[in-house]
Amino acid sequence: MRYLTTVSAMACVAVLTIPSPLTAAGDHAHNPANTISTDVGHPDSFRHFAPELPAMQARIPEANTEFGLHVSEIEPGLFFITDFIYQSAFLVTDEGVVVFDAPPSFGDRHRAVIEMSAPGVPITHFILSHKHADHNGGGYAFGDIEGLTVIAAQASADSLAANPLRGVLKPNQTFDESLSLTVGGVPIELQTANFHANDTDVIIHLPQQKFLMAIDTITPGEAPFMNFGATSNLEGYMAGFDTFLSYDFEHFLSGHVSVLGKRQDVETARDYAFDVRDTVYSLWPSFLERFGANIDLTGYQNGNLAYRMTMEDVRDECAAQIIDRWEDKLSVVDLWADSHCETVVLHAIMH
Numbered sequence: 001m002r003y004l005t006t007v008s009a010m011a012c013v014a015v016l017t018i019p020s021p022l023t024a025a026g027d028h029a030h031n032p033a034n035t036i037s038t039d040v041g042h043p044d045s046f047r048h049f050a051p052e053l054p055a056m057q058a059r060i061p062e063a064n065t066e067f068g069l070h071v072s073e074i075e076p077g078l079f080f081i082t083d084f085i086y087q088s089a090f091l092v093t094d095e096g097v098v099v100f101d102a103p104p105s106f107g108d109r110h111r112a113v114i115e116m117s118a119p120g121v122p123i124t125h126f127i128l129s130h131k132h133a134d135h136n137g138g139g140y141a142f143g144d145i146e147g148l149t150v151i152a153a154q155a156s157a158d159s160l161a162a163n164p165l166r167g168v169l170k171p172n173q174t175f176d177e178s179l180s181l182t183v184g185g186v187p188i189e190l191q192t193a194n195f196h197a198n199d200t201d202v203i204i205h206l207p208q209q210k211f212l213m214a215i216d217t218i219t220p221g222e223a224p225f226m227n228f229g230a231t232s233n234l235e236g237y238m239a240g241f242d243t244f245l246s247y248d249f250e251h252f253l254s255g256h257v258s259v260l261g262k263r264q265d266v267e268t269a270r271d272y273a274f275d276v277r278d279t280v281y282s283l284w285p286s287f288l289e290r291f292g293a294n295i296d297l298t299g300y301q302n303g304n305l306a307y308r309m310t311m312e313d314v315r316d317e318c319a320a321q322i323i324d325r326w327e328d329k330l331s332v333v334d335l336w337a338d339s340h341c342e343t344v345v346l347h348a349i350m351h
């Protein structure tokens with residue numbers, strides 16, 4: 001927080017001497033940043049946002065089950081499943097079925113789809129990518145399976161023991177950093193990492209199937225979700241790309257939207273994220289100068305206001321550059337770029 005001391009000092013000195021050009025509170029309606037208006041005539045109307053790119057729309061799979069879900073066997077025995085907002089996978093082996101995550105939005109349909117795809121095969125393993133209930137709160141649908149091995153990182157198990165989350169199964173097998181197991185002759189590699197959740201994430205790798213699963217990272221074909229997948233660790237998020245790309249994989253399951261990722265999607269998302277970071281860093285040397293201009297403009301009456309204006313200046317200039325460079329390459333860049341720039345701005349202030 002190296003700039004805040006400067007802000008306070010400047011504001012305190014200035015408030016005694018300089019008259020304020022600010023209008024009185026309530027003189028006009030304030031339009032908060034990042035607000036999308038439902039009023040079609042408003043400058044921030046939802047109508048100003050671009051639709052998904054045709055290239056992205058062409059990749060969206062079809063609902064191909066009576067349950068409204070899409071299910072496909074992407075490699076022999078390995079099934080991808082999506083409700084078009086969330087994604088998970090399951091592996092059918094001679095020994096039993098391994099389930100990777102259970103979003104609650106799938107609900108009871110999840111078991112039905114597995115039974116449809118692998119009739120009569122028992123479900124023996126359930127592996128959590130991370131603790132969050134939006135990806136694993138559907139665990140309840142598997143809770144009555146006797147002898148089910150529920151695997152999670154120790155840190156997730158500890159966190160769930162302290163704060164149980166609705167519908168998330170209690171792990172009965174844990175590991176600290178990595179775990180290799182074989183189910184029905186199929187190797188499964190688990191490795192902890194820190195790119196999203198505040199305790200730990202798990203990277204799931206099936207080497208024979210060239211399948212990698214790292215949840216809440218990228219959104220294939222689209223700009224990442226708000227604040228880089230709502231990450232609690234930006235440095236870990238940025239470092240994640242090299243970690244993912246160090247694996248041998250073709251399929252990349254990232255947990256969101258309906259499109260299953262490929263290696264190229266991870267490379268594109270990496271290039272996008274680093275472009276956002278580099279853009280904020282290129283603007284950063286002008287931060288104090290911009291702040292000086294804003295505190296002049298606001299009459300030295302409110303250092304916090306001038307500071308926020310400066311953060312918004314940098315964020316908005318970054319977002320304009322990013323949208324310009326990326327809007328033809330990824331969908332919904334115009335919707336999320338400001339949040340990505342803001343995430344880096346906040347990070348730059350604190351580090």
Ligand SMILES: [Zn+2]
Nearest residue numbers: 130132196216
């Ligand atoms: Zn999550």
